[in-house]
Amino acid sequence: MASLTPLPTWPIVGHTAAVRLLQRSLADGHLAHAYLLVGPPNVGKTTVGLYFAQALLCEDEAARSQGVACGRCAGCRKVRERTHPDLRVIEPDGGGEDDSGAAAGESGDGAGAARSKRKAASRVQIKIETVREVQRDLSLRPYQGARRVVLLAQADMLNDSAENALLKTLEEPPPYALLLLTAEDAETLLPTTVSRCQQVPLNPVPVPTIAEALVAQGQSPDDAHRLARLSGGRVGWALQAARDANLLSRRVTYLENLARVLRAPAVERLALAEEMAKKPETLPDLLLLWQGWWRDALLTQAGCGEWVTNIDQRPLLDQAAQRRSLETLAQALRATRQTADELERNANPRLALEVLFLSWPDA
Amino acid sequence: MAAQALYRRWRPQTFEDVVGQSHILQTLRNALATGRVAHAYLFAGPRGTGKTTIARILARAVNCTAAPERRPCGECAVCRSLAEGRSLDLIEIDAASHTGVDNVRDLIEKVQFAPSEAQYKVYIIDEVHMLSTPAFNALLKTLEEPPPHALFFLATTEAHKIPATILSRCQRFSFQRIPLSDMVAHLTHICATEGFEAEPAAIELIGRYAQGGLRDAISLLDQMVAFGGENITLAQVQSVLGTAADAAVEVLAEHLVLGDTAGGLRLINQAVDAGVDGRQLVNQLLEYLRSLMLIQNGSGGLLNVTAETQSRLETQARRIAPAALVRAIKLFTEAAQSQRSALQMQLPLELALVEATLDLSRTPQASGDGAPGPAHRAAPSAHPAPAIPSRPVETPAAPPPLSPSRSEAAAEVAPPPRSEATTVEGPVLDLVSQWEAFLAAVNQQDKRVGGLLKDCYPLEATVNQVTLGVYYSFHQKQLEDTKRRGLLEDVLSRTLGSPVRVQFKLTPKTKAEMDAERPKNPLQEATDDPVVKEAVRMGGKITGISLDT
Numbered sequence: 001m002a003s004l005t006p007l008p009t010w011p012i013v014g015h016t017a018a019v020r021l022l023q024r025s026l027a028d029g030h031l032a033h034a035y036l037l038v039g040p041p042n043v044g045k046t047t048v049g050l051y052f053a054q055a056l057l058c059e060d061e062a063a064r065s066q067g068v069a070c071g072r073c074a075g076c077r078k079v080r081e082r083t084h085p086d087l088r089v090i091e092p093d094g095g096g097e098d099d100s101g102a103a104a105g106e107s108g109d110g111a112g113a114a115r116s117k118r119k120a121a122s123r124v125q126i127k128i129e130t131v132r133e134v135q136r137d138l139s140l141r142p143y144q145g146a147r148r149v150v151l152l153a154q155a156d157m158l159n160d161s162a163e164n165a166l167l168k169t170l171e172e173p174p175p176y177a178l179l180l181l182t183a184e185d186a187e188t189l190l191p192t193t194v195s196r197c198q199q200v201p202l203n204p205v206p207v208p209t210i211a212e213a214l215v216a217q218g219q220s221p222d223d224a225h226r227l228a229r230l231s232g233g234r235v236g237w238a239l240q241a242a243r244d245a246n247l248l249s250r251r252v253t254y255l256e257n258l259a260r261v262l263r264a265p266a267v268e269r270l271a272l273a274e275e276m277a278k279k280p281e282t283l284p285d286l287l288l289l290w291q292g293w294w295r296d297a298l299l300t301q302a303g304c305g306e307w308v309t310n311i312d313q314r315p316l317l318d319q320a321a322q323r324r325s326l327e328t329l330a331q332a333l334r335a336t337r338q339t340a341d342e343l344e345r346n347a348n349p350r351l352a353l354e355v356l357f358l359s360w361p362d363a
Numbered sequence: 364m365a366a367q368a369l370y371r372r373w374r375p376q377t378f379e380d381v382v383g384q385s386h387i388l389q390t391l392r393n394a395l396a397t398g399r400v401a402h403a404y405l406f407a408g409p410r411g412t413g414k415t416t417i418a419r420i421l422a423r424a425v426n427c428t429a430a431p432e433r434r435p436c437g438e439c440a441v442c443r444s445l446a447e448g449r450s451l452d453l454i455e456i457d458a459a460s461h462t463g464v465d466n467v468r469d470l471i472e473k474v475q476f477a478p479s480e481a482q483y484k485v486y487i488i489d490e491v492h493m494l495s496t497p498a499f500n501a502l503l504k505t506l507e508e509p510p511p512h513a514l515f516f517l518a519t520t521e522a523h524k525i526p527a528t529i530l531s532r533c534q535r536f537s538f539q540r541i542p543l544s545d546m547v548a549h550l551t552h553i554c555a556t557e558g559f560e561a562e563p564a565a566i567e568l569i570g571r572y573a574q575g576g577l578r579d580a581i582s583l584l585d586q587m588v589a590f591g592g593e594n595i596t597l598a599q600v601q602s603v604l605g606t607a608a609d610a611a612v613e614v615l616a617e618h619l620v621l622g623d624t625a626g627g628l629r630l631i632n633q634a635v636d637a638g639v640d641g642r643q644l645v646n647q648l649l650e651y652l653r654s655l656m657l658i659q660n661g662s663g664g665l666l667n668v669t670a671e672t673q674s675r676l677e678t679q680a681r682r683i684a685p686a687a688l689v690r691a692i693k694l695f696t697e698a699a700q701s702q703r704s705a706l707q708m709q710l711p712l713e714l715a716l717v718e719a720t721l722d723l724s725r726t727p728q729a730s731g732d733g734a735p736g737p738a739h740r741a742a743p744s745a746h747p748a749p750a751i752p753s754r755p756v757e758t759p760a761a762p763p764p765l766s767p768s769r770s771e772a773a774a775e776v777a778p779p780p781r782s783e784a785t786t787v788e789g790p791v792l793d794l795v796s797q798w799e800a801f802l803a804a805v806n807q808q809d810k811r812v813g814g815l816l817k818d819c820y821p822l823e824a825t826v827n828q829v830t831l832g833v834y835y836s837f838h839q840k841q842l843e844d845t846k847r848r849g850l851l852e853d854v855l856s857r858t859l860g861s862p863v864r865v866q867f868k869l870t871p872k873t874k875a876e877m878d879a880e881r882p883k884n885p886l887q888e889a890t891d892d893p894v895v896k897e898a899v900r901m902g903g904k905i906t907g908i909s910l911d912t
Contacts, residue, residue, distance in 0.1 A: 017602060017638070021590045030589040032368050032582075132460060164459035164493045171415075172371065187642070192410040192520055195579045198586045201605050203638055266901035295710050298717060299632075303625045307632040326624060330717045337714070358901065 008068050010055075012048055013213040013235045014205030021200060022052050023067035032198040034170050034179040036155070038186050039202030042236030045182035046091075046153050048202065053087050053149045054079040056178060075145060085143040088134065088150045092124050092157035125159040126152070131166050138169065138177045148177050155181040156188040163190055170196040204233020214242055229311050232292070254282075254289045255313060261357050262320075269357040277350035280343075287340040293317075294333035301326050328361045335359045369585035370578045373553060375416055376437055376446065378424070382549045382577055383541040384413055390536070391417070395424055396431050401534045403506050403515040405491075407522035408538025411576025418487045418516040422453050425514060426481035441481050452481040459490035464497040471505050474513050484513050491517040492524035499526050506532045540575025543567075543667075550580055554595075559588060561595035568600050605640025612647045613675070616655070619691060619716065620683045622724040627716045631709065641708030645699040645715075652692050655680040659688065683723070691719040801858045808854065812847050822868060829855060830866045839867045 007027060010019045018037070025031050035052075037045045051069065057079055060070035069076045078084035134150055142148045152158075158166065170179060170193060179197075186194050207228045213235070214224035219242055230251070231238035241247045261272050276286070296308040301321035308317060320329070339356040343349060375381045378388050387406075394400045404421070406414040420435060423445045429436035436442055444450040456470070470486065478484040488494075494502070506515055506529065517533060519525065547563075547570045554561045561584075569587070573580035583604075587595045590603055601608060607615075611634055618627035634644060654666050658680040663673060683691075698711035798821060806813035815838050822832035833839045842848065848865055856862045889895050889905060899905070 017590075021586070021603070024592075025589040028589070030585075032585060032589070128460070128462075135460060161459070161462065161493060164490055165457070165462075167459055167490055168457035169460075175367075185642075191576075195410045195576050195582065198582060198589070201603070201640060203605070203640070204635075206636070291710060295713060298713070299628060302628050302717070304628045304632065307628075326717060327721050330714060330721065333710075333714055334718075337711070358897075 007066050010051055010068060012044065012051060014209045015044060015048060015202050018048060018200045018202050022048070023055075025067075026052075026055055027065060027067035031178065033173050033177060034181065034197040036186065036189075036194060036197035036199045037180065037182040037202055038199060039182075039184070040204060040234060041184060042234040042240075043202050043204060044235045045202055046151070047236070049151045049153070049180045049182055050079065050089075052180065053151055056147055056149055057084055057086055057145050059145065086145055086148045088137055088148075089153065090126060090130055090134070090151065091153045092126050125157050126155075126162050127159060128162040128165050131158070131162045131169075134166070135169050138173055142176050146176060148174075149180065150177070151180045151182075153182050154184075155193070156183040156185065158189075163193055167192055167196065205235050206233070210235055210238045214238060217242060226312065230309065232309050250285075251289060254286050255293065255310070257286070258290055258293060259316065262360065262362075265362075266358060269360075270354055273353035273357050274350055277353050280349045283343055283349055283353075284340065287336060287343065291333060291336050291340065294329060294336055297321055297324075298326065298329045298333060301329055324361055332360050368582065369553070369557075369588075370581040373581055375413070375420065377435060378417075378420055381413055381417060381420070383545050384417070384538055387417065387536045387538065391421060391424075395434060398431075400425055400514070402509050402513065403533040404517065405522070405525070405530065405533035405535045406516065406518045406538060407525075407535060408520070409540055409575060410520055411573070411578030411580075412538040412541060413577070414518040414520075414538055415487070415489055418489075418518050419453075419455075421516060422485040422487060422514075425483050425485065426452070444480065450479075450481065452478040452484045453487070454485070455487040455489065457490060458488050459493040462493050462495050462498060464495065464501050467494070467498045467501040471501065474505055474510060478512050482512070485516065486513065487516045487518065489518045490520075492519040492521040496526070499529055503528055503532070541577050542575075543570050546570040546573065546575075546577060546580055549577065550584060553581065553584065557588075559584075559593045559595060561587075562597050564597040565595045565600045568597060568604070568606070572604055572606075602638060604643060605638060606643045607634050607639045607647060609647075611639075612644070612651050615644075615648055616651050616679065619652075619719055619723070620679055622720045624717055624720040627720060628713055631713055631716065635709050641712050642699065645695055645708070645712050649692065649695050649699060652688065652695065655683065656685075656688055656692065659685050687719075687723050690722055691715075694719050694722075797858050801854065804854045804858065805851065808850060809847070812842070812850060815841055815847075816851075819867075822870075824863075827862060828864045828866060830868050832870045833867050834870060834873060836869055839869055842867055 007023055010023060012019055022035070037049055039045050054069040054071075054076050055064065055067060057075045058064050058069040059073040059075040063070035069079075075084065079087055082089055134152075138148055138150065140148075155163075167190075169177075173179060181193075181197060183189055186199060207225070210228035210231055210233070211221070211224040214227055215221055217239070219227070223242075227238050227241055231241065237247075257272070257276060261269055264272060276283070292309050293313065296310050296313065297317050297320040299305060299307050300317045301324070305317075308314070310317070335356055339347075339352050342352050378392060381388060400421075404418075406418055408414055423435035423437075423442050425434075426441045426445060427434040427436050428439045428441055437446065441450070445453050454470075454473075456466075474484070474486075476484075505513075509515065515533075517525075517529075522530075522535070522537075547566055550566045550570060551561075551563075553559075554566070565587075569580055569583050573583065583600075584595070586603065587600060591599045600606075611630065615627060615630050615634075618624075618630060631641075631644065635641060654663075654668070654676050657663055657665055658673075658677055663677065666673060666676070668676070680688075694715040695712075698715040701708075701711045802813060802816055805816055816831075818834050818838050819831045819842075821829065823830040831842075833842065842851070851865050852863060855865060890899070895903075895905065
């Protein structure tokens with residue numbers, strides 16, 4: 001069987017199964033006309049999608065037959081520069097203007113960034129006009145290669161009419177068209193959309209794999225391991241954090257905030273809530289991190305310490321676990337989660353935080 | 364090189380090829396045979412059940428030149444030109460990207476022209492639910508009385524979005540999800556024809572996952588072939604779908620039944636590390652718990668499982684209390700509904716597991732004697748609520764009523780005594796909060812006892828003894844009857860979750876006096892107030908009460 005010949009690898013960290021699926025499809029000519037890459041933020045969906053596009057549009061026949069991009073031809077270069085006439089990349093907020101700086105910053109801004117974006121802007125969406133443009137695009141034959149590729153990043157940002165408008169195209173596009181969609185969660189898309197695509201799950205990447213990649217980038221093994229662990233499998237976050245010290249220091253600040261709240265008596269907690277509510281844009285990240293912390297405390301208390309994400313917090317977590325019952329911790333976690341949900345639904349940040357802080361157990 | 368997607372290659376071309384939907388096919392065939400094809404049909408139903416497909420077949424069938432029972436023949440010139448999409452007489456409209464009234468006006472204008480080669484001009488309007496309201500309205504007259512040569516086939520997944528005026532002008536067909544057995548048979552047929560080797564279990568999992576959408580199933584099959592070549596194994600399907608092995612789900616449920624939090628958490632984390640999708644795991648667990656629930660309620664026959672599995676399920680179902688199971692299902696359902704991606708999906712799942720196991724480990728021992736801290740009850744702010752126990756506790760505890768006029772009274776509330784030596788808060792708290800439920804439960808069993816209880820109120824409760832206050836000696840006598848007392852103790856024990864004995868005590872006051880007294884106690888009312896309670900919990904003190912009426 002053809003699929004047994006070893007193929008050159010993709011320059012992608014982790015995601016072996018997904019890469020294998022895409023690469024095999026390309027090499028064996030089993031391509032579907034639409035793929036849906038599903039995974040948590042910053043796990044590498046767009047990265048995988050772009051590389052796949054590059055491999056699809058690569059002009060080197062030999063490389064393509066092995067399911068990779070040669071990386072040298074004009075096609076590859078243009079894909080990297082995002083100037084390829086047969087590739088269309090659509091991102092909800094970039095709106096198509098893709099200066100690379102913004103792209104990097106956007107992919108690395110921490111897990112919460114995507115979510116806060118989602119929340120901050122019910123306004124940020126992909127509109128039906130964009131879909132119509134895609135349809136117009138796809139009605140033309142490719143200029144250069146054999147294919148036209150559309151990469152629709154964050155398809156969950158399609159608004160209702162846009163998503164519906166895409167359905168027919170997604171079902172029966174012209175033979176040369178290939179659509180790549182990415183989404184955090186297939187359930188946020190219409191079932192009719194999902195059913196028209198091949199779903200490719202991108203799971204969080206194992207910690208050692210990320211650590212390896214970081215070491216290859218020149219991090220010390222200790223740092224690499226710590227970062228990989230903290231990333232929770234999100235490659236993009238880990239790479240970004242390795243480059244950008246701010247990201248880490250922000251994380252430390254957030255966790256210090258948590259410790260401060262826990263130490264404070266009720267009245268002071270109110271003051272802290274007021275202080276933190278002044279920066280509502282940080283709250284989604286903050287709450288996400290805190291949820292992770294409470295989860296870690298819960299795991300520690302239950303005796304499953306080996307799966308803790310925030311390993312640098314060990315002493316604090318141990319302390320929390322010793323002093324509080326599983327039930328108290330579960331309640332704190334639930335309250336934190338609920339607050340995050342409420343904030344996403346536009347609750348008053350200060351009130352929400354006050355309620356949350358008062359519900360947390362005393363130190 | 365661009366191999367067409369399997370589901371497109373396998374799109375049925377004749378009525379015979381269509382899987383399922385026999386009720387629709389029969390109707391349409393009869394209509395064709397008798398020449399009674401309506402001028403407008405609405406095909407509604409979930410994704411991947413054959414709406415567009417049947418619309419296209421029907422378009423060919425009405426125009427086919429072969430004998431009625433062979434239509435569509437697929438061979439005549441008309442069939443072929445329609446199938447190849449080069450006929451001018453089949454107009455397929457994507458209503459979702461042509462939503463406006465202008466698109467419809469354009470259509471109406473062109474409807475008037477006779478078909479070029481076929482007998483009928485067929486309009487297939489797909490995703491019709493996305494048309495704007497003006498567009499729908501513009502379509503009304505044409506849809507009601509189109510020219511004799513025009514047919515409209517509308518297809519949608521969301522029939523509820525279609526205006527009633529449109530619905531009433533169409534013959535409506537409701538498409539159903541394709542049953543698992545049909546789906547499996549069809550997938551097996553495809554595999555055989557395409558030369559794929561597939562394990563039956565793998566096919567079944569694909570079929571289950573597709574949940575009635577044949578396109579999903581075939582698409583998944585396609586993906587399997589792309590992923591692992593033409594040998595499709597169960598393990599492969601599981602790894603692509605991110606589902607856990609059935610055995611793992613069973614073990615997870617076992618941890619749940621045992622109330623083993625640590626074991627459950629460990630299993631979840633191991634599974635996720637191994638590439639299982641958190642959401643899939645929740646859904647699988649829910650499916651499993653549902654089986655347990657069905658068995659507990661004597662509907663095990665609904666399950667489509669082997670005898671061996673069934674007996675294992677039955678053993679497990681016996682070991683978990685029905686109420687706890689229902690609560691666990693609720694918790695996990697909630698976890699499944701939270702819209703989070705794989706990374707954050709794990710967290711709701713873990714949280715639900717912890718809460719469900721906690722719940723289980725609590726139920727058997729019920730009210731906590733000596734349990735650490737008051738945080739033991741399910742109530743979210745479980746700190747000692749000072750007032751509740753003292754409300755039913757009678758006269759002596761109540762301070763003299765303050766004058767009901769606008770007066771200010773200074774009253775200091777000492778930090779509430781943790782417990783009053785003889786009374787334990789837990790049960791009384793429960794009894795007061797569950798009094799109504801208790802009454803209802805008694806009423807269900809014996810209306811007379813229920814009636815008698817109306818003149819009672821909870822007076823005092825310890826761990827295993829409850830004293831009910833009675834106003835009249837007649838009631839006391841009636842209630843002290845062994846049978847009635849037995850019934851009360853029974854119901855009460857169930858309500859509180861631990862065995863209780865019941866005593867009755869006659870109060871010196873009349874009922875009217877008691878009723879009159881209660882609302883007259885502002886301090887009591889104030890301390891009962893949830894806001895005040897919360898304030899006291901956070902270290903506040905009641906320094907005065909001002910009445911304002």
